[in-house]
Amino acid sequence: MASFLIECALLTGKWDTSIEQSPVSDLAKSVIEGDFGGVLKSPFAKKLFTPSSDSDLFNTAPNSADDEMVRLVVAVACLNAFIQINWTGPDLDFKVLDILQIEGSSSSEESLNQRAVSELAYGGEPAYHLTQYAMLFRLAQLLLDVPSQHCTSVPWWKLRVAVVHQQILDEPAPAPAAILSALEPLVSVYANSPELSGRLQLEQGLLQHYVAQDKVAAEYFVKAARATGLEYELTGALGKRTKFQQNETSQLVLLAESRLKVEETAASVEQSQVPETLQLNDDTLLEQTAFTSSSPSAHEKLSHLDPSSQPPLHPLDQSIMLAMCLNVKNTSPVHGLTSEQMAPYVARVISHPLNWSVHTMALLIRARLESNRTRTVERATLQLQALIEQMPTADAPIAERLRYVHALPLPSKWEMERELATRFLSLGTVRSALDIFERLEMWEEVVKCWQSMERRDKGVAIVRDLLEGRKAEADVVLARGKAGTTEAHRTKMDLTREAKLWCLLGDLEPENAREHYERAWEVSGQTAGRAMRSLGGYHFTRNEYPEAVTCLKKAVAINPLLSRSWFILGCACMRMEDWEEAKLAFMRCVSIDEEDGESWSNLASMYLRIGTDRKTDGEPADEDAVPFENKLLAFRALKQGLRYAYENWRMWYNYLIISIQVGELLEACRAFSRVVESRGADAIDEDILERLVNAVTRGPNAEEVAESGEAPAHNPNEGRGLFRSVQHLLEDVILPRTSASPRVFRAYARLLTWESRWDDALKASMDAYRCSVAGTMESGETDVKRWREAVEDVQDVVDALRNFGPRSKDEGSRWKLQARSIVRTFMGKTKDVFGDEPEWTRVEELLEELKTKREE
Numbered sequence: 120m121a122s123f124l125i126e127c128a129l130l131t132g133k134w135d136t137s138i139e140q141s142p143v144s145d146l147a148k149s150v151i152e153g154d155f156g157g158v159l160k161s162p163f164a165k166k167l168f169t170p171s172s173d174s175d176l177f178n179t180a181p182n183s184a185d186d187e188m189v190r191l192v193v194a195v196a197c198l199n200a201f202i203q204i205n206w207t208g209p210d211l212d213f214k215v216l217d218i219l220q221i222e223g224s225s226s227s228e229e230s231l232n233q234r235a236v237s238e239l240a241y242g243g244e245p246a247y248h249l250t251q252y253a254m255l256f257r258l259a260q261l262l263l264d265v266p267s268q269h270c271t272s273v274p275w276w277k278l279r280v281a282v283v284h285q286q287i288l289d290e291p292a293p294a295p296a297a298i299l300s301a302l303e304p305l306v307s308v309y310a311n312s313p314e315l316s317g318r319l320q321l322e323q324g325l326l327q328h329y330v331a332q333d334k335v336a337a338e339y340f341v342k343a344a345r346a347t348g349l350e351y352e353l354t355g356a357l358g359k360r361t362k363f364q365q366n367e368t369s370q371l372v373l374l375a376e377s378r379l380k381v382e383e384t385a386a387s388v389e390q391s392q393v394p395e396t397l398q399l400n401d402d403t404l405l406e407q408t409a410f411t412s413s414s415p416s417a418h419e420k421l422s423h424l425d426p427s428s429q430p431p432l433h434p435l436d437q438s439i440m441l442a443m444c445l446n447v448k449n450t451s452p453v454h455g456l457t458s459e460q461m462a463p464y465v466a467r468v469i470s471h472p473l474n475w476s477v478h479t480m481a482l483l484i485r486a487r488l489e490s491n492r493t494r495t496v497e498r499a500t501l502q503l504q505a506l507i508e509q510m511p512t513a514d515a516p517i518a519e520r521l522r523y524v525h526a527l528p529l530p531s532k533w534e535m536e537r538e539l540a541t542r543f544l545s546l547g548t549v550r551s552a553l554d555i556f557e558r559l560e561m562w563e564e565v566v567k568c569w570q571s572m573e574r575r576d577k578g579v580a581i582v583r584d585l586l587e588g589r590k591a592e593a594d595v596v597l598a599r600g601k602a603g604t605t606e607a608h609r610t611k612m613d614l615t616r617e618a619k620l621w622c623l624l625g626d627l628e629p630e631n632a633r634e635h636y637e638r639a640w641e642v643s644g645q646t647a648g649r650a651m652r653s654l655g656g657y658h659f660t661r662n663e664y665p666e667a668v669t670c671l672k673k674a675v676a677i678n679p680l681l682s683r684s685w686f687i688l689g690c691a692c693m694r695m696e697d698w699e700e701a702k703l704a705f706m707r708c709v710s711i712d713e714e715d716g717e718s719w720s721n722l723a724s725m726y727l728r729i730g731t732d733r734k735t736d737g738e739p740a741d742e743d744a745v746p747f748e749n750k751l752l753a754f755r756a757l758k759q760g761l762r763y764a765y766e767n768w769r770m771w772y773n774y775l776i777i778s779i780q781v782g783e784l785l786e787a788c789r790a791f792s793r794v795v796e797s798r799g800a801d802a803i804d805e806d807i808l809e810r811l812v813n814a815v816t817r818g819p820n821a822e823e824v825a826e827s828g829e830a831p832a833h834n835p836n837e838g839r840g841l842f843r844s845v846q847h848l849l850e851d852v853i854l855p856r857t858s859a860s861p862r863v864f865r866a867y868a869r870l871l872t873w874e875s876r877w878d879d880a881l882k883a884s885m886d887a888y889r890c891s892v893a894g895t896m897e898s899g900e901t902d903v904k905r906w907r908e909a910v911e912d913v914q915d916v917v918d919a920l921r922n923f924g925p926r927s928k929d930e931g932s933r934w935k936l937q938a939r940s941i942v943r944t945f946m947g948k949t950k951d952v953f954g955d956e957p958e959w960t961r962v963e964e965l966l967e968e969l970k971t972k973r974e975e
Contacts, residue, residue: 122188126272129195130315132522143185147192153517155200156213163189164196167262168219184269191270194262198280199521201255205287205531207476207520208510215254237615241284242292243648243677245615247533249560250287256280271308274301278322279525285329286531289619289649291680294330299323314379314435317347321439321526328445328528330680331711337446340439348378349436353463356426358410361403370408372426373463375440379433381473392515393472394479397502401494407466431471438526440464441480445528458488475515479506480527483535490542500546503539507532533559540564544571563623575627582624586617618643622653632657648677652684659691667691668700675707682711686718693721698728709759719760720770723753723777747781754781768797779807784814784836788844792852800857805866808853811845812866814838816873845870861891861912868919877926881934884919888912888941898948906953910962913945917965935969942966 124138125147134151138144142163149158158164167190204211215231235253239246246253260280267273281294302323309315324339344351352374357367399406410427424430432440444464447457465488468481486502489495510532530538540555541564549568556564562585566578618639625635636657639650655670671688675681689704702725708718726749757774764770775790788811794802818838819827834840849867857863864887871880888894892905893912900906917938924934942965953959 122184122269123271125188126191126270127309127312127315129192130272130275130318132518143188143192146189150192150196150199151518153199153203153521155196155203156211156217158193158196159200159218160213164193164218167193168258187267187269190262190265191267191273191276194259195276197255197259197262198276198283201252201259202283202521202524203517204251204255205533206529207517207524208532209513209517210511211252215252219254239284239287240615240646241288242680243646243674244288244290244292245619246287247289247531248616249533253287256283256287260284271305274298275305275319275322278302278326282322282326282329282525285326286534290678291330292678293680294326299326313347317343317349317379317435317439318526320346321435321442324442325526325528328442331682333446334713336442340442340446343439343442344436347433347436347439349375349432349439350378350420351375351440352421353460356410358408358426360405360408362405363403367411370410371459371463372408372410373440373467374421374424374426374429375432375436375467376421376424376430377433377436379435381431381433392519393475394482394506394509396469396472396478396482397498397505399495399498404494407470429467429470431473432467434474434477434523435526437468437471437473437477437481438523440468441477441484441527444484458491461488474523475520476522476524476527476529480529482506483530490545496546500539500542503535503542507535507539533561537561537564544568562620566623566627579624579627582620582627586620586624614643615647618647618650622647622649625653625657646677648674648681651677652681655684655691656687659687662694664691664694668695668697679707680711682708682715682718685711686715689718689721689725693725696728698725701725702729709756713759714763716760716762716764716767716770719756720764720767720773723756723760723773726750726753726756727777750777750781753777754783754786758786766797768794768802771797772802775804775807779810782836784811784841785844787811788841788848792848795852795856800860803853803857803860803863805860805862808849808863809866811841811848812870815842815845816869820873820875822875842870842874858886859890861887861894863887864890865915872923877923881919881923881927884916884923888916888919893945896945896948899952900949901952903953903956906949906956907958909945909949910958913942913962914965916941917969939966939969942969 121139121141121144124135125144128135128138128151129147132151134148146158146161146163200211203209214228216226216228219231231254232250232252233248235257236246236248236250238257239250239253250256263273263277263280278298281298285291285294302319305319306316309319320339320343324336324343327333327336327339354372354374355369356372358370358372359367360370410425441464444461447460447464461484465481465485468477469485472478482502483506486499486506489499536555536559540552540559543549543552543555544567549571553565553568556562556568562582565581569575569578569581621635621639621642625632625639628635633654636650636654639647640654643650651670651674655667655674658664658667658670668688668691671684671691674684675688679685685704685707689701689708692698692701692704702722705718705722705725708715709722712718727745730746730749754774754777757770757777761767761770761774771790771793775787775794778784778787778790787807791804791807791811814837818834818841820839824839849863849870853863854867864883868880868883868887871877871883891909891912893909893916896905896909920934920938920941924937927934942962946962946966950959
């Protein structure tokens with residue numbers, strides 16, 4: 120029982136006073152209090168760290184429950200110390216060699232760190248080379264990799280290690296599947312603790328977030344909220360957002376209430392223990408929305424909350440809110456509402472600062488949201504700068520900083536500085552950005568800065584200096600010299616970084632790009648995914664598709680999480696008419712990024728090509744040659760893709776065509792409307808319009824239903840079920856945009872006839888005649904083909920008058936007079952030229968028929 124309580128305390132970062140005192144419990148308590156140096160220098164740790172050589176850092180296997188607990192405690196101390204130095208600050212008070220004490224070894228702090236950085240490369244992605252105390256992280260990995268029989272929380276700590284590992288890689292790499300599967304038994308183990316259960320779900324969601332599985336991450340965040348009992352609702356309440364606003368308007372607000380016990384209140388947290396919240400000090404905007412409504416929620420459990428005075432949330436619930444806010448960004452299409460949706464989540468957390476790391480994360484997200492608004496961009500930049508500057512300080516206890524760090528997507532120090540430099544770059548202060556990037560040795564960004572200043576030659580010189588060792592930092596050179604490192608060891612230590620530099624040089628020198636990318640591939644020992652990605656792109660832009668496919672398949676085999684590589688691979692396979700491989704590539708694209716509308720469109724295109732014998736460059740197969748199952752899959756792919764590419768009229772047109780082919784005529788109407796709204800009258804497909812009208816008129820109309828006495832089954836794709844959509848398409852979308860298409864007016868007339876709207880049907884028929892060949896024909900026409908077409912137009916309008924005239928309230932018996940007038944006018948214009956044509960007799964007979972039936 121004591122062991123279980125110690126593990127729970129380590130997981131939550133809070134000591135349980137009911138734990139009996141013992142040497143092991145004292146060691147665990149020191150970890151929670153942040154005394155990592157004391158733990159790692161203790162006799163317990165020294166017993167673990169008894170290496171026999173530089174290549175064997177420790178060599179002790181556990182043989183009892185206490186031994187396993189000590190190993191876990193020391194692993195947690197290594198991991199949290201690593202996070203302290205690279206994430207939260209302040210600096211550590213010990214060195215790695217102080218705890219390893221490798222006697223008679225030539226190892227130095229620098230060489231140990233570089234060795235660990237090299238070993239942390241994973242999935243073809245290098246670890247950030249300036250990571251501090253990387254050996255601590257390696258020790259934590261190695262300690263946790265030893266099988267454990269007594270400590271149930273080891274799989275959870277492996278999850279935390281995996282999350283941290285993702286953040287020190289250049290690009291995300293797939294996490295081992297065993298990590299998540301090993302956590303399944305823990306759900307029941309910690310089911311009785313809402314806080315631990317919520318933490319477990321939240322941290323699994325964060326891992327999914329880092330590997331770009333945002334939909335899965337969202338499910339975990341919701342599970343975390345359920346586990347802690349968090350009640351929340353995004354709703355609206357009346358309020359004012361500006362200082363001069365006279366009338367209250369509806370404002371978004373997040374109502375939320377914790378079920379976990381909040382041990383502190385905002386008043387009890389000293390201001391020095393949380394980062395400073397910079398004020399906006401704007402002459403128009405209020406610091407925060409002033410709400411006037413006290414009960415805006417329909418949620419019965421939250422209806423008692425006043426949006427302007429809500430109780431503090433538990434810090435874990437605050438962390439869940441921030442994770443959900445992050446997910447709003449990732450799972451929403453790029454539109455203006457995203458920031459508006461996120462802001463209430465952040466405001467709810469910022470209003471009650473209860474923990475240093477949680478408040479830091481909230482301020483960081485707010486700074487990101489405000490970076491694109493004129494009135495808030497200054498505060499956003501200053502706030503980000505303040506967050507970076509407060510990390511080395513000791514304004515908050517280490518234990519406070521680390522308590523919820525595993526429950527937050529808090530970026531590392533270098534990532535926050537990179538973000539600040541990127542912000543400077545967007546504001547045009549290139550020199551300030553360049554200084555930061557150079558200090559962080561982020562040479563790719565350094566080169567971009569020089570390129571923005573139109574100094575590509577400077578970027579090339581920097582990369583070449585790095586490759587030739589002329590720009591190596593003096594302290595690094597001295598450290599290597601003192602350590603007496605051999606050339607072979609130095610080369611091995613820098614391979615990953617060198618391969619990346621060769622790739623960067625390839626980007627800068629297009630004329631020698633292929634040689635540089637291939638050199639990077641060789642230098643890395645064929646492990647640099649970046650090299651194959653770049654080389655694949657190089658071949659693709661030169662239409663060398665077989666070579667591009669070969670390279671890109673190697674790249675995605677090394678790191679399958681980068682959707683861009685899969686997309687280019689799919690496009691290359693398309694060019695080679697390898698539809699099956701292209702389909703698989705685009706399927707991987709949409710599984711990584713569900714919001715990639717272009718990949719959904721390409722996937723649909725592949726479904727329409729697979730299973731057909733016809734292969735044409737860029738053209739889909741014949742409609743009849745495509746299996747119906749493939750058409751249905753294409754329809755579903757386009758429907759999904761249009762959720763994220765709503766403005767893409769080409770996708771809408773493709774969706775229109777495939778909807779017709781699979782019989783989804785209701786969706787076809789929606790697509791038709793979007794295409795015409797985007798492209799105007801030129802996009803009106805009269806064949807499709809007539810097909811839709813036919814689908815309506817095939818079904819029984821209201822009179823026929825009344826006569827039969829039985830209501831037909833509702834079908835949204837024909838008859839009455841489709842009528843409203845086709846009517847809207849014609850009356851609200853097509854007809855306001857065209858006045859010169861007789862086929863459109865005739866289709867409209869048929870629809871009105873089906874609905875027994877005789878006056879409107881007659882008017883539509885007359886409109887069709889006015890813009891037809893007959894209605895626009897001038898005297899002196901000599902084209903006999905056009906004249907014969909005009910005869911048909913005259914016959915059609917006379918038939919319409921004959922059919923609708925007697926039923927029309929407006930025309931009554933005047934329809935015959937109007938019909939005779941139309942025929943006589945037509946004959947007068949064309950008799951001189953076409954009076955000898957065989958069809959002339961038909962026109963005369965038509966007039967004679969109208970004469971014999973005198974008006975009453």
